[in-house]
Amino acid sequence: MIEWLKWHLKILATIFFAILAYKEKLIKLLLCSKILSRKEKNRLIVKEDFIQGRGNIPLFYRLFSLSSSSPTVVIVHGLGEHGGRYAHVRDLFLDLGFSVVLMDNRGHGKSGGRRGHVQDFNYYLQDLFLLWEHLHLWKPLLLGHSLGGLITLRFAQTYPEEISALVVSSPFLGVKMEVPKWKTLFASYLSQIWPTFSLPTGLNPHHLSHDIEAVEKYKRDSLVHQTASARWFTESLKAQEKAFQEVHQLRMPLFFQLAGDDFLCSSKTAEVFFESIPFSQKQMQIYPAFYHEIYNEVEKEKPLQDLEEWVNENVLSIYKDLS
Incomplete structure (x- = not known):
């Protein structure tokens, strides 16, 4: 023993x-x-600069470059905000080995142009293409939120060969509350006779996120605005209609991340759009009870983790195959 x-x-x-x-x-x-x-x-190189957009509008961008050989993601923000609000999303991609580009859309942030106004929705797409040429971008991943989601969808439909994959969060494919017909007609009339006529969007910051700290930070942000012009409204409606008409042009890996309790954009419309995409390599994730800004929610770790996993499984292999 x-x-x-x-x-x-x-x-x-x-x-x-x-x-x-x-x-x-x-x-x-x-x-x-x-x-x-x-x-x-x-080794990270950080650059802040301007390019000349369509009509010589100065467009501010931020570049976070790891190396000339690293894959790149371009992040496009929503209405009334700017690229500086996506630092945590930027850091996620840097950790994944991506270089990151964030540009303030015309009429937003540090870029030039009347706040919340665009004469032609295609100017957003042309501005992005000018950024592609200026930075010599090669098939980057494209990510868009809200208005940025609509912009990136239209860019992907117009220039499908220019990107490797597409991610959209809470895309502006329709509004949550139906706009009365008379308002649409009145906006169309103003868009023709007074296109720059602008009104407050009426956005309630507390409908962006349940995270009070994130909401207060948004309210204190001097680069945030809450106005939109008559022409911006009618051009956005045309872009939404065009997106549905050209849904067959989406021929790249797609990831839709939708807020389950979005007071601003219609998640139901986004679901219908997603189901109509004929390309098979697509995925949709809905986050019940989340408000519009899913990446700024109290439980933002969940959509950010889902984003990271989707990129690892669907995007990184593309660059390996292309290299």
């Missing part, structure tokens, strides 16, 4: 010291990993 105990104690001691030795190596590996991570971050 004593010999049996001695034998088992000897085995336990061997296992214990082996764990200690492994733990020390593991700590060393983690330290090395952190050092490498710092080195990677030190």
